[in-house]
Structure formats: C-alpha cells, structure tokens
Amino acid sequence: MTTPEMTIGDTNMALKGQMDGLFLKKRLFNFGLPALVLLYLTYVFFAFDVPGLWAKASMDNARTLVSDIYSYKTHVTRDNRSGDVSVAIEGERKGEYPAGEGPAWVEFGETTVVDLEDGYEVRFGPETVEFDIPGYGLIRATPDRRKGIQAELPSEVVPDWINVSKNRMAVKTPNGRLTVTRNRAEVFRYFTGWELFFFTLDSPYYGQGPAELLSRAIAGESGAIWQDFWTNKMWRHQDVAWAIGETLLMAFLGTFGAAMIALPLAFLGTRNFMPIRLIRMVTRRFFDFVRGVDSLIWTVVLARAFGPGPLTGALAILITDTGTFGKIFSEALENVDGKQIEGVASTGAKPIQRYRFGVIPQITPVLLSQVLYFLESNTRSATIIGAITGGGIGLLLTQAIITQKDWEEVSYYIVLIILMVMFMDWFSGWLRKRLIQGDGDGH
C-alpha cells in the first residue's frame, strides 16, 4: 500500500522540481536579458567614447544653429578705406540693399546712425565708430591702418561680452553685435523670422502685405508676382521644387522599375513554376547578391558610370529593390493556390492565360501592397542616396549644411522632407486601400 503513495509523492516532488526549474529559468531570463542589453549598451557607451563626446560637442554651434533657425541678421557694414556703408541681409550679396538705401533703422549721412532700439545706437563717424550702450556707457573705436584699433571703453575692467585686441574689437549685446577690424566695421542686428522668403529686395513686391499683393494680382500682375517669387535667389523656390520632384522621381522610377523587372524573374526562382533546380538556385543567388551589395555600393558604382543626378539614384534603388522584390515575389508565388490555376487550365487556357487569370489575380494584392510600401520607404532612401550621389533634395540639404550658416534653409528643407515623406506615406496607404479593395470585389 505504500508504493502508490510513494510514487505520488515522487511525482509531486518531480513536478515541483520541474516547476522550480522553470521559474528559475524564467527569472533568469527576465533579469538576464535586460542585464545583457544593459551590458551591451554600456560597452557601446565606452566604445563610442560618449563621455569624451560632451567635451568635443560644440555649444557655440548649437547656439548658432538654434538662433539661426528662427531668426536672421542684417549686416550694416562700413568699408574703412572708402567710408562706404552697405546694408545686406545675412551679409549675402543676394540680400544686399541698393547702394545708399537700407531699412528705416539705418540713417545714412556724414555720420551713419544705426538704431538698435532701447537706446542702443551705433554711429559710423568719418573716423571713429561709437556704440552707445545704456547702463554701460559709450564705446569708441578708431580703426587705423597702421596702429590697429584704438578702443576707448568707459570702464577699466573689460566685461566678458567685449573682446578687444589690436586687430579686432567685438561687442556682443542682446540688441545687436558690433565688430571693428582694420578694414571694416560691421553691425549685426537680429530679427525673428525668415526674411526674403517670398521676395528678394530687388523685387518691387518686397515688403508688401498679402492684401496689397492680392489686389495687384487681380489688377493683372499675378504672372510677375509669381515670377519674382519663383525665381527668388535667396530661397530658390524653383530649385527646391525641382529637387523634391527629382527625389520623388527617383523613388517612383526605382520602385516601379524594380517591380517590373522582378516580377518575371521571380517566377524563375520558385519551386512550383521552375522545375529546373539549377535555374532556381541561380535566380535566388542573383536576388541575394544584388540585395547584399546594398544601395550604397550600387550608388558608388553607378555614380562612376552615369555621373551625379537623379538617374543614378533611380537605378541604384532599382537594382537593390529588384533583389528584394524578387525574394518577396518568389515567396508570394510559392504560396499561390494551385487549384485556381487548375481551374483555369481545365477551360483549355494556354500557359500565358493560365498565368494571367490563375496566378496574377491571386498575387496582385500582396505585390501591390509591398510595392506601395516600398514607394514610401524609398522616398526616404532617395533623399539619402541623393545626398551621396548628388541629386534631389538630399543634395540641397547637404549643400546647405556644408555652408554651416544657412540653418534657416536647412530647417526649411528638413520640414519639406518630413512633409514629403509623410505625404508619400499617406498617399501610398490611400492607393493601397483603393487598388486592393477595387481588386477584391471585381475579380
């Protein structure tokens, strides 16, 4: 009588042991996995020298970047040799006011007076530059070709927002900046906004409000207004529109071109349509190869043959995605239901008709949804490839970043890129819904 109880006791013990083991395993897994992730991230933290990075990070750059995004500066420059004063937005030739003209806060004359508001005022005299700073006093600087800059400050101790040396004096105030060198004196005044976004200074429509523009447009000047906006030299709306068009074109040509090439090839890589093992293997390895070479290498190789431009980018996307689509399509084709093909064959359909009516309708939804999904992701790839091969909005973006000062343009391009990708995301989703539903009830 004792044996059955013993076995029950044994099985209970065994069960308990098993459960304990399972719990231990789960517990280990639950703590072990996060610990492993943490360990890896710690390793990367030091491998990438993140602590050293903060020392290297440039706070000055960050400040320029952020302030440049929402503001612009107007330069008022005096050439110390000729005494000429010129005013230019962002100091660029494209944003220069005609000689002797400027905004209302610059008063030209024997002594040019630059009003920086709140009592701050810079005067370019015939010899001496004066800067009135409320609460501090009057700074005088006389640039001389031989002796350098002779600065007179109201206090003995030089505050840290003033920097004086023999060759250069720089004064930073919240209302504006002044730099004086031997050759020139320059005032920077900061304003919020993106100046000249619609019209440059040489356009007659500069500085006009929307109401006035509208009334002029109705009076028959709409063509000229559009022309001035479209050919704006500062913001280059025409070039930007073309660049976005190029990027979308790369994505479109690449994606659909790849789909068109991959579809027939995909048949060669499937078990049910291609009985010859060798051809199947070769096709599959071909897909793996073009996919594995990756768009970066394809871009590099193709840029050598075709030079920079949208065609190179489109072909790079096309070749890489031929491999990806080939793989996806082959898998879809292997899962095709054979009964439908048999049914079509039983009506006496020829092979081509069998594919057209037995296979294509089955795989169209899968194919279309994949292709449209790739259209969206390729818009992003086309931006990146454009930055490498030199085409589209990616090129404009890298060019603007390289200048390291046109951050308002950089942020403008970034906003446009994000809107473009979001639009393509929405568009491909909308198209997918339409086409696949439309196919569902018809066939």
Added chain:
Amino acid sequence: MADLSAAPSSVEDIRTAYTEHTQRKRLYGGIMLVLFVALMVAGFRTADDRNAGSFADGVHRIFDYPGEVLSEAAEKAVQLPGHLVHFYPALIETINIAGAATLIGAIFGTLLSLLATRGMAPWPALIPVFRRIQDLFRAIPEIVIALVLIFLLGGGPVPAMIAIAIHTAGALGKLFSEVNENASLKPVEGLNSTGAAWAQRMWLGVIPQVGPNYVSYALLRFEINIRASAILGFVGAGGIGYELKNSMSWGQGRYDEAAAIFILLFGTIVVVDQISGLLRDRLTHGAKL
C-alpha cells in the same frame, strides 16, 4: 406582380450587363496601364536629362569601375587578408552603431507603442499625440539628423547611432502598436486587480505575449539598420562607410582597399540577413526540432 418584373429578365440581359462591366473594367485597366507607362517613360527621360551623364552613354561603363577595382584587387591579392584585418574594427563599429541603435530604438519604440495603444496607454487622451510622434520619427530620414548632429557633436559613430535610433523608434513603434492591438488585455486586467503599477502590468502582462513578435520585427530592423549605418558612415559618421569613402577618394592605386571593404560589407549584410532570417523563422513558426 411588381417584384417579378423587377427581377432580371433573361440570360441575354445578364450577359450584356456582364460584358459591359468587363469591358469597362478593361478600359479602365487599359487607361491606367497607358498612364503608368507614359509616366514611367516621361519620368525616365526627365531623370536622364537632369543627370550628369546619360543612360545611353553610361550603360556600357557600369562594369568599368567594378572591373578596375576587381582587377587591381586581384593583382594585389596577397595584401587582401591584411586589408580585411585592418578594416575589421571599422566593420565592428558599423555593426555596433546598428546594434545599439536598434536596441535603443526598440526600447523607445516599445514605450511609444504602449503609450499609443488603446487599453494599455496610461493616458488615453494622449494616444493621438504619441501616434503623431511615431509618424514624425518615422518620416525623418536618418541622414537629416545625422548631418545636423555631426555639425554639433563632430564626426563619429554617436550621431549616426542617435539618428538611426530615432527613425527606428518611430518605425518599430508603429509595428509594435499593431502587435499590441492583437494582444489579450486579460492578463493586464488580472494584474491590475492585484494592484500592479503600470510598468508592472506592461512588463508582466503585455511583453510576454508580444515578445516574440517584437524580437522578430527588431531583427528585421537590425538588417535594415546595418545598411543605414554603412551609408551614414559615408557622409562622415564613422565605421566602414567612412573608410570606403576615404579609400575611394584616394582613387586608383588604393582600389584593393576599396575591394576589401566591399567584401566585408557584402559579407556582413549577407550573413546578418541569413542569421536574422533563420531566427525570425523560428520565432514566428516555432522551433523546428
């Protein structure tokens, strides 16, 4: 009697209606096809016009560059193993960028997805906000953030890692949200009745259900991120892409180095794709023992 006359009268009528329907469908299909072909042709010609070199001129030169690289590499085949060893650390850096970015992106993507799923979100009113954040993160190409961060932080792997992680968080956030929608909320309710906090409910009630799918998506993302990290290296973010750019700008005479980098990159992508494909297969279809 009215309902009888309303019924389809004869086979003939049905046949004409059907034929008409098919013909209209075919017409629409035909128009779509013509439109599509026209778009493709026009698009190709525009791209061809705006390109530095035309397709016709360049098409026979496609294999010139790979040919030069390969022939030079073949000449200096003895040095190839040396180059492979030399560039190996750069490859590791590229893989680490992708790995760390995938992990960080997956962690933030998980958070975003939990915050954006009905029934799991701690602040249901903010679900649309977190959805939009996902969309925004997903829409930013990595290169945009990478280039800006390179300006701020200097070149190196960290800008690339952050850039890829942000995009990954958005992309995985969306996929994870879809997985979450299919998870049962009963464990969460059960845990809630025991007084578990939100983090405990998610970690013990949701994550075990969705874990395999999460890992599967994250692996797929890792494959994509390896490619992205190589590309970002090319614009100055370190790793194998940076080395590739350097060896390419040296031009002829250093093609053997370029070839070594090509081999490393190609090999890595293929190997990672294969391993991750196998793992994903096991995760979604169960282990085949």
